[in-house]
Amino acid sequence: MSGASPSPAPPSAPGTGFGFEVGDTLAGGAGRTGTITTPHGTIATPAFVVVGTKATVKTVLPETVAELGAQAVLANAYHLYLQPGADVVEAGGGLGRFMNWPGPTYTDSGGFQVMSLGVGFKKVLAMDTAGLADDDVVAAGKNRLAAVDDDGVTFTSHLDGSRHRFTPEVSMQVQHRLGADVIFAFDELTTLMNTRGYQESSVERTHAWAVRCLAEHRRLTAERATAPYQALFGVVQGAQYEDLRRRAARDLAAVEIDGHSFDGFGIGGALEKQNLGTITGWVSDELPEDRPRHMLGISEPDDLFTCVENGADTFDCVSPSRVARNAAVYTRDGRFNVNTAGSRRCFEPIDAECDCYTCTHYTRAYLHHLFKAKEMLAATLCTIHNERFVVALVDRIRTAVSDGSYADLKAETLGRYYPVR
RNA sequence: GGCAGGUUGCCCGAGUGGCCAAAGGGAGCAGACUGUAAAUCUGCCGGCAUCGCCUACGUUGGUUCGAACCCAACACCUGCCA
Numbered sequence: 001m002s003g004a005s006p007s008p009a010p011p012s013a014p015g016t017g018f019g020f021e022v023g024d025t026l027a028g029g030a031g032r033t034g035t036i037t038t039p040h041g042t043i044a045t046p047a048f049v050v051v052g053t054k055a056t057v058k059t060v061l062p063e064t065v066a067e068l069g070a071q072a073v074l075a076n077a078y079h080l081y082l083q084p085g086a087d088v089v090e091a092g093g094g095l096g097r098f099m100n101w102p103g104p105t106y107t108d109s110g111g112f113q114v115m116s117l118g119v120g121f122k123k124v125l126a127m128d129t130a131g132l133a134d135d136d137v138v139a140a141g142k143n144r145l146a147a148v149d150d151d152g153v154t155f156t157s158h159l160d161g162s163r164h165r166f167t168p169e170v171s172m173q174v175q176h177r178l179g180a181d182v183i184f185a186f187d188e189l190t191t192l193m194n195t196r197g198y199q200e201s202s203v204e205r206t207h208a209w210a211v212r213c214l215a216e217h218r219r220l221t222a223e224r225a226t227a228p229y230q231a232l233f234g235v236v237q238g239a240q241y242e243d244l245r246r247r248a249a250r251d252l253a254a255v256e257i258d259g260h261s262f263d264g265f266g267i268g269g270a271l272e273k274q275n276l277g278t279i280t281g282w283v284s285d286e287l288p289e290d291r292p293r294h295m296l297g298i299s300e301p302d303d304l305f306t307c308v309e310n311g312a313d314t315f316d317c318v319s320p321s322r323v324a325r326n327a328a329v330y331t332r333d334g335r336f337n338v339n340t341a342g343s344r345r346c347f348e349p350i351d352a353e354c355d356c357y358t359c360t361h362y363t364r365a366y367l368h369h370l371f372k373a374k375e376m377l378a379a380t381l382c383t384i385h386n387e388r389f390v391v392a393l394v395d396r397i398r399t400a401v402s403d404g405s406y407a408d409l410k411a412e413t414l415g416r417y418y419p420v421r
Numbered sequence: 422g423g424c425a426g427g428u429u430g431c432c433c434g435a436g437u438g439g440c441c442a443a444a445g446g447g448a449g450c451a452g453a454c455u456g457u458a459a460a461u462c463u464g465c466c467g468g469c470a471u472c473g474c475c476u477a478c479g480u481u482g483g484u485u486c487g488a489a490c491c492c493a494a495c496a497c498c499u500g501c502c503a
Contacts, residue, residue, distance in 0.1 A: 320455095322455090325459080
């Protein structure tokens with residue numbers, strides 16, 4: 001189905017410790033199961049990767065993260081570079097050992113911060129642009145902490161105001177010292193407010209940076225020959241434009257340096273929710289089938305189905321944990337806030353069908369009490385539940401792809417979660 | 422018994438003639454959050470309701486075109502002196 005020309009030889013030659021194997025496929029679509037192998041364990045895909053930006057899944061012990069079924073954790077190069085410093089993490093044995101997470105780890109490149117601290121200052125990556133105008137972005141830019149140029153990005157630390165420079169090479173050096181099993185190429189995110197012209201030049205810039213990342217990655221891999229192999233994923237941008245997304249994916253897939261190419265690919269950037277499936281489909285169509293495809297920042301139930309059936313293998317997202325800290329919890333029948341009056345005297349679990357530690361031991365009334373009393377345990381218990389909810393949902397999707405029940409699972413799950421859609 | 426200070430919306434607390442249904446907190450009620458500058462942010466928060474009207478700043482009475490704000494009496498509370 002792929003229209004791409006024969007891809008370069010897989011970089012993950014035997015012995016590197018990294019690999020990807022496709023399992024079952026979804027009839028009539030791009031969906032598939034698979035297995036990602038890393039030096040720190042395997043990941044059965046589709047899989048949800050839990051986010052632990054600063055080398056911790058906020059409010060939760062690593063043992064608990066494992067218990068709730070997470071197969072991998074994703075941290076962030078920009079944040080760990082600023083604090084405690086990549087050298088400290090490296091001296092601490094690398095990301096996994098430093099944070100006491102024995103399984104597979106990922107690090108994001110810092111590309112997201114180019115946007116969130118730059119033009120997207122104080123703005124969420126726009127998936128719903130209603131009410132937003134170009135002026136909002138321009139005004140926000142007045143106080144931005146990051147400025148992009150063709151060579152890289154200059155950041156002002158949000159911690160102490162100091163100035164820092166990230167280039168593709170710096171991001172690779174930082175991510176090599178952090179030592180995650182999967183690292184991402186340094187990319188530029190745009191917003192939906194950017195013009196078509198800017199999106200074009202941004203895709204070119206991201207591609208040029210990806211090439212530089214692969215080159216620096218090869219150099220570092222050779223230089224650090226005794227270190228565990230780290231897989232590098234290129235990141236596909238291109239906003240909502242089919243030609244840009246397809247070209248970005250095709251061009252990344254074709255990059256080859258000394259016989260090596262990207263081990264996998266990330267799909268990210270500005271896009272509207274209703275285009276998510278279509279865009280994922282275009283990109284999957286262009287990418288080689290023997291490499292994993294990671295969706296950056298996706299976890300809503302409908303989005304997970306949409307992406308899987310269009311070829312996505314893994315996901316990460318801050319939403320389950322962030323939202324949990326603010327009292328929003330997922331249930332089979334939709335999301336609600338436990339800190340509202342309705343839960344004050346409700347002695348039922350968040351979701352009676354959930355097998356998580358929180359649902360098997362605590363009531364909505366207790367969680368409501370913890371939030372009202374501003375007790376830290378509220379965030380911990382709700383994070384456990386939300387992460388379990390998303391991990392378990394993706395696990396069910398994976399099983400359904402294999403046993404042919406995907407369509408039924410999708411209809412039943414979304415019918416309950418979004419009753420009036 | 423004397424002197425001084427105080428009594429504001431659910432709570433704390435600003436306001437000392439009109440711009441006051443009354444700042445600001447807190448509590449309460451709701452909402453948002455998709456590669457984490459987020460255990461954060463936003464809205465509502467006397468009643469009825471379209472401008473607007475009604476009821477409100479301890480109680481009662483007074484001054485004034487107009488009072489939470491000025492005056493008097495009363496009721497509580499708080500200091501200091503006896």
